[in-house]
Amino acid sequence: MSRHYAVFGHPVSHSLSPRIHAAFGKQAGIAIEYSAIDVEPSGFDAALQDFAARGGAGANVTLPLKEAAYALCSDTTERARRAGAVNTLIRNGDAWHGDNTDGVGLVRDLTERQGLDLRARRTLLLGAGGAARGVAPALLDAGIGDLFIVNRTPARADALADMLGQPGRVHVRYLDDLRNLGEFDLVLNATTAARDGGSFPTLPRSLLGRRSAAVSLSYGEAAIPFLAWARAQGAHESIDGLGMLVEQAAESFARWHGTRPDTDRIYGELRAESARLVTAD
Incomplete structure (x- = not known):
């Protein structure tokens, strides 16, 4: 056979x-x-x-x-x-x-191909489903700073934070909190809104600065809305998930x-x- x-x-x-x-x-x-x-x-x-x-x-x-x-x-x-x-x-x-x-693939792409230094980066993870679960432990192992998790369903964000088990370093916030969280060094989109045919949520400009990196775990058409938003805010890097997929x-x-x-x-x-x-x- x-x-x-x-x-x-x-x-x-x-x-x-x-x-x-x-x-x-x-x-x-x-x-x-x-x-x-x-x-x-x-x-x-x-x-x-x-x-x-x-x-x-x-x-x-x-x-x-x-x-x-x-x-x-x-x-x-x-x-x-x-x-x-x-x-x-x-x-x-x-x-x-x-x-x-997923996690090793993402980190390898970001550090070896894209040349990002992930150490101590204040990080926002949008989403708490299977894709987010796959990459969150590897990001922590790669040395990012505080990790903030935001998800449409708060209970899933809470469950992911509990699973990661690093209180004081991993924080759960809600969609309404985004405008008050300040600027992040790294923003990752692990949501499926664009892929599922829904509209991409409106995100505050304050999340990104001139040195920020924005990363979509999706590739192709599904990545376009988030990356377009990131470029419009002046993000230093806007990266789709193609490299992660290959790695x-x-x-x-x-x-x-x-x-x-x-x-x-x-x-x-x-x-x-x-x-x-x-x-x-």
Whole structure:
């Protein structure tokens, strides 16, 4: 039986993961069969069982299934446990082993590709879902300063702060508090408002200064509203999630195949295509 890999999400037709893993496989001389599987949360368990029965050996998991994936794993890595979310599944006998490569992917992109020094940066994290859970522990490990979490549903922000377990360094605030929080060195958007078809929330200008960096965990059209806002406020850097996507994929590939691919070529290709699309518009 051939070994299959896939990305699960809803929606998932926009995903670049199949192309990225095909490029990694070509680079490593490994034949890759990697598909995109669209499934709603209610059908995820059954879809994953069917995938395993058809020879599924590993999978990536994107929104809105990362926390559900964590619950379906028989064992997980420490970084997945710290996040309470899984974006990488590895078949282990008759069970799934879960990992989370989002955080290391984000930090690697920001520090090594974008050249940001994250140390002591006063940071605002917008969102508290699976994507936010995946990156928050890694940001703290990278040495950011105080982390403020703001989410539309306060209970989810509280749960994320409790999970991170660093009172005095991690703070929960609410949407109405944003205008009173002052300026941040780093603002990350982990919300799904633009992706889900909703309107991007109005954010106060005071959040960003001339030395601030604004980072979207999304890429493509879903990242545009937040990054446009950041540029309009004069942010020093405005960065989308394309680099994070490529770097977390490389970490997943290494978990499955035992070799970590070079990411520069596929990132360069995707970035060039993205620039051409913006120019065409």
